[in-house]
Amino acid sequence: MRALKRIVLLGAMIATAAWAQGNLEINTPAISQIKSSMQARHAQLATHYASGAVGLGADGNVVLRDANAVPLAQRQAVQGLVAQENADRAALYREIARANGHPEWEADIRSTFAQRWIERAQSGWYIQSGGQWSRK
Amino acid sequence: MNRTLCGILAGAMLLAGCVTINIYFPAAAAEKAADRIIDEVWQLKKEQDSKAQPEGSQP
Numbered sequence: 001m002r003a004l005k006r007i008v009l010l011g012a013m014i015a016t017a018a019w020a021q022g023n024l025e026i027n028t029p030a031i032s033q034i035k036s037s038m039q040a041r042h043a044q045l046a047t048h049y050a051s052g053a054v055g056l057g058a059d060g061n062v063v064l065r066d067a068n069a070v071p072l073a074q075r076q077a078v079q080g081l082v083a084q085e086n087a088d089r090a091a092l093y094r095e096i097a098r099a100n101g102h103p104e105w106e107a108d109i110r111s112t113f114a115q116r117w118i119e120r121a122q123s124g125w126y127i128q129s130g131g132q133w134s135r136k
Numbered sequence: 137m138n139r140t141l142c143g144i145l146a147g148a149m150l151l152a153g154c155v156t157i158n159i160y161f162p163a164a165a166a167e168k169a170a171d172r173i174i175d176e177v178w179q180l181k182k183e184q185d186s187k188a189q190p191e192g193s194q195p
Contacts, residue, residue: 003138003139003142003143003146004142006142006146022162022164022165022168023165023168023169024162024165024166024168024169026169026172026173031173035173035176035177038177039176039177039179042177042178042179092173096169102161105161105166108161108163108166109166109170112163112166112167112170113170113173113174115167116167116170116171116174117174120171120174120178120180
């Protein structure tokens with residue numbers, strides 16, 4: 001009986017330890033820098049999300065899915081924005097994994113972000129799932 | 137005998153707990169982290185310290 005109690009206590013301790021681990025480190029200078037770069041870019045990208053030119057990919061990237069939705073004169077600029085955004089996103093996923101001492105988590109972090117970007121996208125934005133685009 | 141078995145079992149659980157925490161990807165924590173970053177990048181949380189707060193005091 002006493003041993004059973006000890007096991008229960010131990011279980012509670014393990015659960016507490018697991019719960020205390022409930023946060024990932026995201027407050028590093030590198031992550032902050034990437035974040036503010038993405039924040040600044042978002043003002044420009046938002047109009048293209050709304051027009052459907054750019055969508056949120058299933059892989060955690062943004063995708064230029066309909067170049068025709070962008071006036072010809074702006075097309076190159078949008079391509080640049082998408083490329084820069086994806087470079088920042090890749091760096092963000094990598095840095096979070098590194099900041100937490102597990103570089104091998106990068107792919108898991110990317111897929112977690114991919115789901116959350118899509119989940120939190122505004123209605124009217126295009127999102128990708130299973131290779132298909134749909135309007136939220 | 138029974139107590140020894142329980143001790144071993146408890147030890148194994150503790151060890152498994154530690155290993156689990158260190159190796160497996162913390163999906164829930166990652167989701168929380170992602171949400172906090174998305175809030176900031178997309179500015180979904182309105183800043184409370186809005187500078188231009190008109191308070192009825194006109195010059």
